Amino acid sequence: MCVMSLEDFKTDNHHSDKIYGEHEFNEKLEQMVEDNKSKFPIDLDIAFIEVSTRMTKHRAKAYKREGGTYYIRVSEEFVQRESLYIIELTVVHEMVHIYFYQMGYPNHGHDKYFRWVVGQVQASMTRTSTFEQKWRDCIEPFMEDN
Ligand SMILES: [Zn+2]
Numbered sequence: 292m293c294v295m296s297l298e299d300f301k302t303d304n305h306h307s308d309k310i311y312g313e314h315e316f317n318e319k320l321e322q323m324v325e326d327n328k329s330k331f332p333i334d335l336d337i338a339f340i341e342v343s344t345r346m347t348k349h350r351a352k353a354y355k356r357e358g359g360t361y362y363i364r365v366s367e368e369f370v371q372r373e374s375l376y377i378i379e380l381t382v383v384h385e386m387v388h389i390y391f392y393q394m395g396y397p398n399h400g401h402d403k404y405f406r407w408v409v410g411q412v413q414a415s416m417t418r419t420s421t422f423e424q425k426w427r428d429c430i431e432p433f434m435e436d437n
Contacts, residue, residue: 314342316370323382324363330412335389336360340382342367351381353388355397361389380415387414 320340328335338360346352346366353363363385370378387408391399399405401416409416413433 309339309341311341311343311345311364314344314367316342316365316367319375320363320365320370320378320382323379324386327379327383327386327412330383331386331390333390333393335386336393337386337389338362340365342370351385353385353392355392361392363389377415380413383412383414384409384416387412 317340320342324337324340328337336359338356340363343364344367346364347368349366350369351363351365353361355361363382365378365382365385369381373381387405388399390408391397391405396404406416
Protein backbone atom coordinates (compact mmCIF):
# COMPACT_ATOMS: atom_id res chain seq x y z
CA MET A 292 0.00 0.00 0.00
CA CYS A 293 2.86 2.38 0.80
CA VAL A 294 4.46 1.66 -2.53
CA MET A 295 1.23 2.54 -4.30
CA SER A 296 1.03 5.92 -2.59
CA LEU A 297 4.62 6.68 -3.46
CA GLU A 298 3.97 5.91 -7.09
CA ASP A 299 0.92 8.17 -7.11
CA PHE A 300 2.89 10.99 -5.59
CA LYS A 301 5.67 10.62 -8.13
CA THR A 302 3.24 10.65 -11.01
CA ASP A 303 1.51 13.80 -9.78
CA ASN A 304 4.79 15.52 -9.16
CA HIS A 305 6.03 14.66 -12.62
CA HIS A 306 3.10 16.40 -14.26
CA SER A 307 2.80 19.34 -11.89
CA ASP A 308 4.30 21.93 -14.24
CA LYS A 309 2.52 20.83 -17.35
CA ILE A 310 -0.02 23.50 -18.17
CA TYR A 311 -1.62 21.95 -21.21
CA GLY A 312 -2.79 18.76 -19.53
CA GLU A 313 -2.62 15.37 -21.15
CA HIS A 314 -2.11 15.16 -24.87
CA GLU A 315 -2.12 11.94 -26.87
CA PHE A 316 1.24 12.87 -28.39
CA ASN A 317 3.09 13.50 -25.10
CA GLU A 318 4.08 9.87 -24.71
CA LYS A 319 5.77 9.82 -28.12
CA LEU A 320 7.68 12.99 -27.24
CA GLU A 321 8.83 11.46 -23.95
CA GLN A 322 10.07 8.42 -25.84
CA MET A 323 12.03 10.64 -28.25
CA VAL A 324 13.77 12.34 -25.31
CA GLU A 325 14.61 8.96 -23.77
CA ASP A 326 15.91 7.57 -27.05
CA ASN A 327 18.29 10.49 -27.59
CA LYS A 328 19.63 11.16 -24.09
CA SER A 329 22.55 8.79 -24.54
CA LYS A 330 23.94 10.93 -27.39
CA PHE A 331 24.94 13.57 -24.85
CA PRO A 332 28.04 13.37 -22.62
CA ILE A 333 26.12 14.56 -19.52
CA ASP A 334 22.74 13.65 -18.01
CA LEU A 335 20.22 16.16 -19.29
CA ASP A 336 17.83 17.26 -16.52
CA ILE A 337 14.65 17.27 -18.54
CA ALA A 338 11.70 17.22 -16.14
CA PHE A 339 9.09 16.78 -18.87
CA ILE A 340 8.17 17.43 -22.48
CA GLU A 341 4.66 18.31 -23.61
CA VAL A 342 2.58 19.43 -26.54
CA SER A 343 1.55 23.07 -26.40
CA THR A 344 -1.77 23.90 -28.02
CA ARG A 345 -0.92 27.60 -28.05
CA MET A 346 2.58 27.69 -29.49
CA THR A 347 2.46 29.17 -32.98
CA LYS A 348 5.67 31.15 -33.49
CA HIS A 349 8.01 28.26 -32.75
CA ARG A 350 8.00 24.58 -33.53
CA ALA A 351 9.40 23.84 -30.10
CA LYS A 352 11.12 25.57 -27.22
CA ALA A 353 13.27 24.61 -24.26
CA TYR A 354 12.71 26.26 -20.87
CA LYS A 355 14.58 26.43 -17.57
CA ARG A 356 12.71 25.87 -14.31
CA GLU A 357 13.47 26.96 -10.77
CA GLY A 358 15.84 24.43 -9.26
CA GLY A 359 17.87 23.80 -12.37
CA THR A 360 15.75 21.41 -14.36
CA TYR A 361 14.40 21.96 -17.83
CA TYR A 362 11.39 21.19 -19.95
CA ILE A 363 10.43 21.29 -23.61
CA ARG A 364 7.20 22.35 -25.25
CA VAL A 365 6.37 21.35 -28.81
CA SER A 366 3.73 23.07 -30.92
CA GLU A 367 0.57 21.03 -31.48
CA GLU A 368 0.22 22.41 -34.97
CA PHE A 369 3.76 21.22 -35.73
CA VAL A 370 3.27 17.66 -34.39
CA GLN A 371 0.05 17.32 -36.38
CA ARG A 372 1.68 18.43 -39.60
CA GLU A 373 5.10 16.75 -39.58
CA SER A 374 6.44 13.22 -39.73
CA LEU A 375 7.74 11.53 -36.58
CA TYR A 376 11.19 11.74 -38.08
CA ILE A 377 11.15 15.54 -38.44
CA ILE A 378 9.56 15.95 -35.00
CA GLU A 379 12.30 13.87 -33.42
CA LEU A 380 15.03 15.96 -35.08
CA THR A 381 13.40 19.06 -33.61
CA VAL A 382 13.14 17.52 -30.13
CA VAL A 383 16.86 16.71 -30.29
CA HIS A 384 17.56 20.30 -31.36
CA GLU A 385 15.85 21.52 -28.18
CA MET A 386 17.86 19.00 -26.17
CA VAL A 387 21.02 20.64 -27.55
CA HIS A 388 19.78 23.97 -26.14
CA ILE A 389 19.35 22.31 -22.74
CA TYR A 390 22.83 20.84 -23.01
CA PHE A 391 24.32 24.33 -23.47
CA TYR A 392 22.21 25.70 -20.60
CA GLN A 393 23.49 22.97 -18.32
CA MET A 394 27.09 23.54 -19.38
CA GLY A 395 26.71 27.15 -18.23
CA TYR A 396 26.04 28.91 -21.53
CA PRO A 397 22.48 30.22 -21.38
CA ASN A 398 23.03 32.76 -24.18
CA HIS A 399 24.55 30.45 -26.76
CA GLY A 400 22.15 31.03 -29.65
CA HIS A 401 22.81 29.07 -32.81
CA ASP A 402 26.52 29.79 -32.81
CA LYS A 403 29.24 27.59 -34.31
CA TYR A 404 29.50 25.50 -31.12
CA PHE A 405 25.78 24.91 -31.11
CA ARG A 406 25.83 23.87 -34.74
CA TRP A 407 28.74 21.52 -34.14
CA VAL A 408 26.82 19.71 -31.37
CA VAL A 409 23.71 19.63 -33.57
CA GLY A 410 25.77 17.82 -36.19
CA GLN A 411 27.21 15.49 -33.59
CA VAL A 412 23.84 14.38 -32.18
CA GLN A 413 22.08 14.46 -35.56
CA ALA A 414 19.49 17.08 -34.74
CA SER A 415 17.91 19.42 -37.25
CA MET A 416 19.04 23.00 -37.60
CA THR A 417 16.09 24.72 -39.23
CA ARG A 418 12.91 23.50 -40.79
CA THR A 419 14.05 24.52 -44.24
CA SER A 420 17.31 22.68 -44.03
CA THR A 421 15.66 19.32 -43.37
CA PHE A 422 13.52 19.74 -46.47
CA GLU A 423 16.17 20.90 -48.84
CA GLN A 424 17.19 18.32 -51.39
CA LYS A 425 20.85 18.87 -50.54
CA TRP A 426 20.10 18.12 -46.88
CA ARG A 427 18.25 14.93 -47.82
CA ASP A 428 20.98 13.85 -50.22
CA CYS A 429 24.01 14.59 -48.09
CA ILE A 430 22.98 14.53 -44.42
CA GLU A 431 20.18 11.98 -44.16
CA PRO A 432 22.41 9.05 -45.22
CA PHE A 433 24.47 9.61 -42.06
CA MET A 434 21.39 9.32 -39.88
CA GLU A 435 20.12 6.09 -41.36
CA ASP A 436 23.13 4.21 -40.02
CA ASN A 437 22.04 4.69 -36.43
ZN1 LIG B 1 17.26 26.56 -31.53
